[in-house]
Amino acid sequence: MYNLLIGGAAGQGVETTVSILQKLLKKSGYYVFTVRDFMSRVRGGHNFTLVRFGIEPILSHSEKLDGIIAMNEETVDYHIDQLKESGFILCDAKYSTQDTRAIKVDLSTVGKELGNPRVLGSITVGAILKLFGENLNYVDEVLKEFIKDKFYEVNKEAVHKGYQLVESRFSHLQGEARDYMLLSGNEALALGAIASGIRFYCAYPMSPSTSILEYLAFKGTETGIVVEQAEDEIAAINMAIGASFAGAPAMTGTSGGGFSLMVEALGLSGMAEIPLVAVDVMRPGPATGLPTRTEQSDLKFVISASQGEFPRMVIALRNHEDAFYQTTRAVYLADKYQIPVIILSDQYLGDASSTVKPYNLDYMQKLELLKEPEQKDGNYLRYRLTEDGISPRYIPGKSQNIVTADSDEHDEYGHITESGEMRTLMMDKRMKKLDQLKLELQEPDYLGPDDFDTLIIGWGSTYGPIAEAIMLLNDSEDSKYAALIFGDIYPLPDQQLKEKAAKAKRIINVEQNATGQLAALIREYTGITCTKSILKYNGRQISGEEIVHRIRKEGSYEQ
Amino acid sequence: MSNNPKSFCTFETAWCPGCGNFNILDSVKTALEDLGKKPHEVIMVAGIGQAAKLPQYIGANAFCGLHGRALPVAVAAKIANDKLTVIVDTGDGDSYGEGGNHFLHNIRRNVNITHFVHDNQIYGLTKGQASPTSLKGMVTGVQVGGNFTEPLNPVLLAIAAGAGFVARAFSGRKEHLVSIMKQAIEYDGYALVDILQPCVSFNKLNTFAYYNQRVYELDETYNRNDKSAALLKAMEVDDKIPIGVLYQEEKETFHQKNPLLQSGEPLLDRTCDIDTINKIMKEFV
Incomplete structure (x- = not known):
């Protein structure tokens, strides 16, 4: 698996360069995972994108770099500490870096020869393809997707010129993501x-x-x-x-x-x-x-x-x-x-x-289109009190029935009411809908071996980083780690949580916030307390490596 | 109480005896009946306020939403189903105060809905504070030294902002009001009718007599298509207040401008077929 960082100023075309590069890598068969880090501005500043690719499915980003592709000098300065010993820096010949890993090429000269400094990104794409032993088979179709017609030829030439600028370092690996989205x-x-x-x-x-x-x-x-x-x-x-x-x-x-x-x-x-x-x-x-x-x-x-x-x-x-x-x-x-x-x-x-993988439309839950009733007695009750709290919902204008909606407390017709009795009935009716909803909640994803010591708990987009951390931790330590990662989060599905928590020696919540909001929710609804929180709130996503590092540094004490 | 689908029906109201709302309610019913509308073809939309209770009292489809938010609900309901007659019927606080931003931007959007504003120049539901149209000097429980904020002129604002149908009416001239309402409902586009109305409980300045002495009906000599003249007419708010259609202009409606809505087919009758979804997914491959 390779991890490249492509950096430059806003307006320099980093975004387009990455779009082209990631699509070319995917067309070649690689799994790709790309993370954008940009500043809230339209020009200038320092923006970068991490492009991770390989022949295994990729769940998240990584901080350790195999290559830095620098479209400005700051990119080298800011990120050189993340570059692996075996890594490379691809940059312009004029850049001041003395690092031995630098591959300096005449990017700007080639750009000038082509008469358009905006093609720097495409020259870079050509060079990267060569470095990784890729061919130029998909360049035409991908450029057509991302480049306006009148700039197509010059960008195509730029990719080809870039391809000539460097020697191959890696060989092409055949992945199976070619037909993926x-x-x-x-x-x-x-x-x-x-x-x-x-x-x-x-x-x-x-x-x-x-x-x-x-x-x-x-x-x-x-x-x-x-x-x-x-x-x-x-x-x-x-x-x-x-x-x-x-x-x-x-x-x-x-x-x-x-x-x-x-x-x-x-x-x-x-x-x-x-x-x-x-x-x-x-x-x-x-x-x-x-x-x-x-x-x-x-x-x-x-x-x-x-x-x-x-x-x-x-x-x-x-x-x-x-x-x-x-x-x-x-x-x-x-x-x-x-x-x-x-x-x-x-x-x-x-x-x-x-x-x-292209989504399978048979897997999704389909909206059941409303069956139109023809109730003509004038007694349609929009908020009928039913056993499960769900009242038949008709659509205004689709039948003779009169449909009401009221933000005030209302009776079954949807007329405003101040009756205490009706208030209680309507509150109960609405809240009752959760009872049935709870039956179709999805339990969190469980990752790791059945036999574990430490249970990591997370939710949402930390799924990838936590999944990666579990693999890294279980590869390199005697102790055993598992994780529960919540998708459905409210109402909180608690069956798996209770089972796994009962077996865990310690529970660590990993969250991108300052107060451990999931841990608090779990405490509130189950009484289960996390032993340790790993929290990050600097605006940057935690990586699998960082979770491992912080578990070892901060979370390694035993109960 | 039941919702009788056959006709616009009568309900017990929570309004004060003598309130201008009664005449407005009667007029809305008459206008709809005269136009041959059926209760199930109409949605009455309101926010919160004394006037905003009207949709509860008419027996048509009704949406009583949040304070100030009647317009967004109404225009979206119309976008969803062009076959419905959508009428916002609510007060001056709801329309011009809390909902001021929606008022401005829905003039620009020009969805074919009708907006009746019960303009009693006071907050009735909260018992008598200044509204955006309250006159200067009005003493209330909040404006204790007299209101010193400039009153909003909603009809002037609406004409200036580009509304295609702007009218003023008075709840005390029922026949005239019904006629204006019918024209507004039939107008193709956003139509505003600012209805002057006494609040017998809280507004001691703008009484029935106050309005009755000042209003005069615009006659056939008035050219409602002349925007400059309309702006001048709209500024008559002191000793004499003109009522009638101040300004009217044919404008392209939202549905005419939006290619997805030109067919008039209600959105719920449309589907995006599986082939299209699969084709779109292929674009990412």
Whole structure:
């Protein structure tokens, strides 16, 4: 497995270079996992991307580098400490680095010869292909995908020139990911939204969730999904609710700041029992926080967001498979239980690209389209008190029945009421829906041997890093490690947790937040206490190696 | 109480005797009946407030949402199903205060909905604080030294912001109100009717007599298509207040502008077939 870092200033084309490179590597058969680290600016600064590839499936990023591809000098300075002894630096001949691992080539001269300094990235791509013993077979089709027609020829020439600049160092390895998809977490989520059957997506742009809005808008004509950019997040969620009320399955997406604005309407979805899926692609808060970076600090917020009590579900996405399948499931469950379902993703997963097997549409839970009743007696009860708390939901205008929605406490017709008796009946009816929902919760993923000492607990996008840490730890130590990684997180599925926790000598929670929010949730609902927390909240995703390192350094004491 | 699907029906209300809301409620019913609308074809949308209770009292499909958030719900319901007649019927606080941002931006969006604003220039539900349209000098439990904030002129704002149908009416002139309401409902695009209305309990300045003495109906000599004239008319708010359609213009609606909505097919009747999803997935391979 190789791990490359490609760095440069914003506006230098690092993003396009990576898009081309990762697609070429995938076409060649490699599994790829790409993580973007960028600053909240359009020009300048220091941005880099880690491209990890190999012939085994890759679950997360790594800090240890096999190569640094420097499109500016700072890239070398900032990252040289991460470079392995056997690694290389590919950079321009003019750079000052004296490191013996540097492969200095005349990138800028070649760029000038080609008459366009913007092709630096493509020259670099050519050089990397050569270094890794790849051929140029897929260059044409991939360039056509990412480069505008009028710049195609010059970029093609640039790749070929770059290919001549260096000698091969590694040999091509044949992986089996050639027919896999290569997509980001946000793209996977958007695909899930398309497959789920939503008809309306409404959002206000906010990093790192914006690419969902953009992708769905881009695909609007093909999918028929109406996408609307709202004037603010309050409008976005209320519009999603309005569309859902009128029969169009709807979704909204944002990050924590936007979600804060949506909070009141989240309760409206719960109170009026209107299906809604709201996505929170988390970034570090509070307030504006770190707009382009990652954190898992909205868990307790979304679980308790909005005044009062109402049923809701929270699903955390762990990887690019979850991003698709759990999104389709969220839409299905929101509709089935007439509740808000919140999807928690984060910048790491949202922006990271991974190779994934094309999704199997037979595996997803499909939205059951509403069967239209023809009840003509004028006594349709929108909020009928039923055994399981779920009332038949009709769509306004689709039958003669009159459909109501009320944010006030209401009777079975949906008319405002102040009756204490009705209030209790309606609260019980709404909360009862959770009883049935709990029966179809998915237990966390269990990783590791049946026989273990230490149980690591995590949720969401730390899935990959924790999975990698488990492999590293079990490879190199006598002690045995296992992990439980939560996807469904609220209501908290606790069966596996209770079983495994009972056997564990110690429990370590690994989270990208400062307070150990999952550990707190587990304590609250099960009384199980984690022995040790490994927390990270500097906006950068923890890696498998870092988890191993910190377990050895901080978590090695015995009970 | 039951929801009778056959006709717009009558419910017991929670309004004060003499409230302007009664006439507005009657007028909405009359307008809908005159236009041949059936209760199941109509969605009445409101936020929170005394006026916002109206959808509860009419027997049509009703959405009583959050304070200030009627417009986003209404436009999205219309986007979801163009076959529905969608009417926002709520107060001045809901429309111009808490919902001010949605008011501005939905004028721009121009979805084919109707917006009736019960403008009593006071907050009734919370018992008498200044609303965005309260006159200067109005003394309330909060504005204890008299309101010193400039009142908003919603019709002037709406015309300036590009609304295609802007009208003013008075709850005390029922026949006129019904006529304006019908024109607003039939207008193809976002239509605003700001309805002056006395609040008998809390607004001692803008009483029935206050409005009744000042309002005058625009007659056929007035050219409602002249924007400059409309802006001037909209600024008449003191001794004489014109009521009627201040401004009207044909504009492309949201549904006409959005290629995905031009067919008029309700969104819930559409599906994205498996072949399309598979084709989109292939683009990532």
